[in-house]
Amino acid sequence: xxxxxxxxxxxxxxxxxxxxxxxxxxxxxxxxxxxxxxxxxxxxxxxxxxxxxxxxxxxxxxxxxxxxxxxxxxxxxxxxxxxxxxxxxxxxxxxxxxxxxxxxxxxxxxxxx
Amino acid sequence: xxxxxxxxxxxxxxxxxxxxxxxxxxxxxxxxxxxxxxxxxxxxxxxxxxxxxxxxxxxxxxxxxxxxxxxxxxxxxxxxxxxxxxxxxxxxxxxxxxxxxxxxxxxxxxxxx
Numbered sequence: 001x002x003x004x005x006x007x008x009x010x011x012x013x014x015x016x017x018x019x020x021x022x023x024x025x026x027x028x029x030x031x032x033x034x035x036x037x038x039x040x041x042x043x044x045x046x047x048x049x050x051x052x053x054x055x056x057x058x059x060x061x062x063x064x065x066x067x068x069x070x071x072x073x074x075x076x077x078x079x080x081x082x083x084x085x086x087x088x089x090x091x092x093x094x095x096x097x098x099x100x101x102x103x104x105x106x107x108x109x110x111x112x113x
Numbered sequence: 114x115x116x117x118x119x120x121x122x123x124x125x126x127x128x129x130x131x132x133x134x135x136x137x138x139x140x141x142x143x144x145x146x147x148x149x150x151x152x153x154x155x156x157x158x159x160x161x162x163x164x165x166x167x168x169x170x171x172x173x174x175x176x177x178x179x180x181x182x183x184x185x186x187x188x189x190x191x192x193x194x195x196x197x198x199x200x201x202x203x204x205x206x207x208x209x210x211x212x213x214x215x216x217x218x219x220x221x222x223x224x225x226x
Binding site: 043093 | 144157158159204206216
């Protein structure tokens with residue numbers, strides 16, 4: 001079934017630990033995105049990639065890094081987790097950046113203690 | 114800075130009623146507007162995408178309109194069902210090189226049997 005998969009589904013992480021959230025899409029989309037969703041703040045863009053080999057910063061990039069080695073995968077890394085990074089993280093993709101529809105993955109619920 | 118507002122924050126209706134969800138945005142320079150549905154603890158499901166040159170889009174019982182000049186969009190749901198209960202989010206893709214979707218905070222819809 002075509003779509004976006006994210007792993008893990010949920011995670012409890014101690015502050016200061018390193019964590020990588022995985023995202024894989026099989027739709028051959030060029031553009032991929034990471035958002036976080038927080039109560040009262042809505043969804044905010046963390047990082048994006050318009051095509052394999054390129055990445056860019058979104059609205060709230062501090063404390064996060066991404067890489068895009070190939071078309072399908074777009075991992076998000078928290079180098080040293082802090083409690084304010086407790087959130088639900090969504091990966092999304094679109095065929096091209098700009099005017100195309102964005103599709104979202106099921107999300108990863110992360111709790112940093 | 115683009116801002117997206119959805120009013121009301123919550124709406125409760127009896128089954129079978131036709132209803133309208135509202136979305137407004139502050140800057141008319143957009144590529145498109147997208148409506149999503151989010152079930153509790155789940156990811157976002159894309160419902161309709163309206164390009165800036167379009168006035169409306171329809172899918173089944175859903176009809177979305179766009180008035181770019183006034184900064185407004187509506188999502189019309191005909192003959193509502195309990196299965197329509199969810200949070201509905203609208204998001205705009207700003208022009209000007211921005212890669213992000215700007216989201217509203219959503220309207221939580223409850224359809225009572």
